[in-house]
Amino acid sequence: MPLPLPKAELHLHIEGTLEPELAFALAARNGVTLPYADTEQLREAYLFSDLQSFLDLYYELMAVLHTVDDFTELADAYLARAAAQGVRHAEIFFDPQAHTARGIPIGTVIEGLARALDGAEERHGVSTRLIMCFLRDESAESAMATLEAAKPYLHRITGVGLDSAEVGHPPSKFREVYAAAEALGLRKVAHAGEEGPPDYIREALDVLGVERIDHGLRCVEDPELVERLVRERVPLTLCPLSNVRLRAIDVLEDHPLASMLEAGLMATVNSDDPAYFGGYVGDTFDAVRGALGLDREQMRTLARNSFEASFLDDDEDRRAR
Ligand code: HPA
Ligand code: ZN
Numbered sequence: 521m522p523l524p525l526p527k528a529e530l531h532l533h534i535e536g537t538l539e540p541e542l543a544f545a546l547a548a549r550n551g552v553t554l555p556y557a558d559t560e561q562l563r564e565a566y567l568f569s570d571l572q573s574f575l576d577l578y579y580e581l582m583a584v585l586h587t588v589d590d591f592t593e594l595a596d597a598y599l600a601r602a603a604a605q606g607v608r609h610a611e612i613f614f615d616p617q618a619h620t621a622r623g624i625p626i627g628t629v630i631e632g633l634a635r636a637l638d639g640a641e642e643r644h645g646v647s648t649r650l651i652m653c654f655l656r657d658e659s660a661e662s663a664m665a666t667l668e669a670a671k672p673y674l675h676r677i678t679g680v681g682l683d684s685a686e687v688g689h690p691p692s693k694f695r696e697v698y699a700a701a702e703a704l705g706l707r708k709v710a711h712a713g714e715e716g717p718p719d720y721i722r723e724a725l726d727v728l729g730v731e732r733i734d735h736g737l738r739c740v741e742d743p744e745l746v747e748r749l750v751r752e753r754v755p756l757t758l759c760p761l762s763n764v765r766l767r768a769i770d771v772l773e774d775h776p777l778a779s780m781l782e783a784g785l786m787a788t789v790n791s792d793d794p795a796y797f798g799g800y801v802g803d804t805f806d807a808v809r810g811a812l813g814l815d816r817e818q819m820r821t822l823a824r825n826s827f828e829a830s831f832l833d834d835d836e837d838r839r840a841r
Contacts, residue, residue, distance in 0.1 A: 524606030525819060528826035529790050529801045531734050531757035533613045533653075533683065534591075534633065535582055536793025537598040546584040546593075554584070566796055571715050571766050572685055574796060582618055591632025596643075599636060601794075603644035605802025609830055611649040612637070613681055616666050617658055626666070630673045649678040649831050651709065654697060656682050656689035663697045667704075678831055679707030681734065682724075686716040691723040691730075698728040707831055709757075711735055715768065718742035725754065732757060732829055737768060739785075740776045750784040755829030759792035761804050766797075772811035781818055788826045 540559035547554050556562040562581075568574040585591060595612070602610055614633060616626045630650070637648040652670055654663035670677060680701040682694060691710055698708055712724040714735035721739055724730045736756035739745050749756070760775045762768075769775055780787045789808060791801045799807060809819055 524604075524802045525805065525823045526608045527606050527801065527805070527823045528609040528611070528788075528830045528832070529602060529607050530611045530732065530755070530788055530826060530829060531613070531759055531790035531792055532598070532602075532610060532801075533578075533615065533793050534595055534598060535585070535615055535618065536578060536797075537601075537795050538581055538584075538594060539597070539795045542594065542597060543581050543584050546586075546590050550584060550586045550590070552584050552586075554581070566765075568766055568796075574766055574793070575684060578793065578796065579618055583622065585619065586624060588628050588632040588635070591629055592635040595633050595636030596639075598794075599640050599644045599646050599648075601800050603646050605800050607646055607801060609647045609649075609827065609832055610640075611651055611678070611831060613651050613653045613683065615653050615655060615683065616670065617655045617662060620666070620669070626669045627673065630670070630676055634673075634676050647832065650676055651679045651681045651707075652677050653681040653683045654694060655684040656693065656711075657685040660693055660697055663694055664700065667697060667700055671704075674704060674706070677706065679709060681708075682710035682712075682728075683734070686711060686714055686720065690716070690720055692727045695727050698730075702729065707731060709734055713738035714763075715766075718745050721745060721749075725752075731755075735759060735763075737763060737776070740780065746783055746785065749786075753786050755786045755788060755825065756780070757788050757790050757829070759790050759797075759804075760808050761797045761799050762792035764797075772807060775808065775812060777808055778812045778814060778818070781814075781821060786825055786829060787822065788829050789822050 540562045619629050640646045640648050708730045709732045710724040710730045711734040712720040732755040734757045791804050794800045
């Protein structure tokens, strides 16, 4: 077996790496009863019809995460799996509101994740960054309160993102929050154009000033937008297995990744929520290569784009490769 291509992962929700086995182990440890008999029955629930049907399960299963150690264990398990698939750098999303809403302090979440990330270079050969996401189906006030609550931990956080149910929650809803995040020196990304229209991608760029678009899949419906994304070299953190599992596209063979690369878009390939969508990022690289017939040069372009689109500074960027 050839060694996996060195790559960076830029679109990964740490809560989406919660494998059924760890979910049951943490449930037992924390006295949480899951409404599934065993891991097999839980896996049977992983048949999604859209983003919301996934989010319902994703938030339900998080109830097993309670302590600093739980978050450390979750992140360490991800880093081990990612490293085995060639990941040298990971920019990791987390959803503080999904935890604070159930009484887990933001400090528990960040400290737990930070403990795993602090040892990641030595233990797994992976450099890391943390990106704090706001839940777009919650209010802008709640997002602002979350940013405020994160202030003691800003040295741990590289940037902010926007996730959860997209349609009906345009980026412009978070204009003030993103301005406040920028004033604090945080980098900015946002999910846009996963289920939402191309105009949400424009808003994320023009109103929030994001540096990368997470997903951005639906830009292909708007040639003028594609032209702009190419011209401005805006990175798109695509997640092809997620798109299939959440029914944004029917089958992987229909994914527009190859034509997006041909159009000159700065596309990257990522796993999103690998415990739920059938593969980590190396599996995703293999799957798109097979389904879309990408050649070695295209695979190398994807790997190169992942480092170029990352928030590593130039020196670190070179070292990671
Ligand atoms: N989209 C939006 N929100 C999310 C996702 C996603 O794919 N995964 C976790 N939160
Ligand atoms: Zn995502």
